[in-house]
Amino acid sequence: MQLHDVSGSVRDQVYEALKDNMIEMSWKPGTLISESMAAEMMLVSRRVIREAFARLAKIRLVDIIPQKGCYITKIDFTHVDETGFIREQLEAEVIRLACMRMTADHITVLQDLLEQQELALEAQQFRTCIELDDQFHEQIFIGCNMERTWAVLQQKSVNSKRVRFLMEPTIAYWRTMISEHQVILRAIQSKDPEQGVAVLRNHFTLQDFDKLALLHKYSIYFK
Numbered sequence: 713m714q715l716h717d718v719s720g721s722v723r724d725q726v727y728e729a730l731k732d733n734m735i736e737m738s739w740k741p742g743t744l745i746s747e748s749m750a751a752e753m754m755l756v757s758r759r760v761i762r763e764a765f766a767r768l769a770k771i772r773l774v775d776i777i778p779q780k781g782c783y784i785t786k787i788d789f790t791h792v793d794e795t796g797f798i799r800e801q802l803e804a805e806v807i808r809l810a811c812m813r814m815t816a817d818h819i820t821v822l823q824d825l826l827e828q829q830e831l832a833l834e835a836q837q838f839r840t841c842i843e844l845d846d847q848f849h850e851q852i853f854i855g856c857n858m859e860r861t862w863a864v865l866q867q868k869s870v871n872s873k874r875v876r877f878l879m880e881p882t883i884a885y886w887r888t889m890i891s892e893h894q895v896i897l898r899a900i901q902s903k904d905p906e907q908g909v910a911v912l913r914n915h916f917t918l919q920d921f922d923k924l925a926l927l928h929k930y931s932i933y934f935k
Contacts, residue, residue: 727764737877741933746781771867786935791871800916808905809856818855833886
């Protein structure tokens with residue numbers, strides 16, 4: 713059933729669903745998506761889709777072309793590098809705050825997420841590993857009352873997120889990632905900011921990727 717008079721909640725759900733399809737590479741960079749096609753798929757009015765497209769344009773996931781529709785933007789490595797630099801500097805300071813502010817309840821949340829990561833890795837559910845990795849870092853920000861900072865970073869990270877779904881990380885990669893999460897958590901528990909920041913910076917180095925290999929394999933997805 714098509715929805716004509718939808719609530720803000722439904723509008724947000726439509727926006728998030730469209731964004732997830734683009735970030736998770738279900739819809740590829742450079743693809744043209746018309747309002748009518750998206751409206752039919754999401755079972756909402758074209759007005760709701762138009763509003764969602766306008767929001768997606770603000771975070772540079774789409775380019776709106778009058779009389780045609782929306783083209784999903786191609787990935788810009790310049791944005792990926794800049795966002796990575798900004799996030800590393802901010803998160804290093806948040807780790808320092810976490811060593812002072814993190815409560816026992818928030819530490820329990822991080823421990824639970826680590827257990828879920830290990831189960832997802834055992835089942836080789838790599839997309840779940842990505843989701844849980846994001847949740848782990850998000851909870852560190854939340855535990856420091858810095859959730860608004862995390863939200864801003866996420867808006868700026870759409871290119872980085874798309875690259876991540878193009879990568880093909882191995883089991884060994886995820887084992888190292890989870891191991892470093894464990895060390896970051898221990899640093900927070902022991903209130904050792906220097907260890908936490910050192911491991912975090914190594915953590916970001918681990919997430920580096922072979923740009924030339926990605927450009928060769930997925931050249932049409934990049935600017």
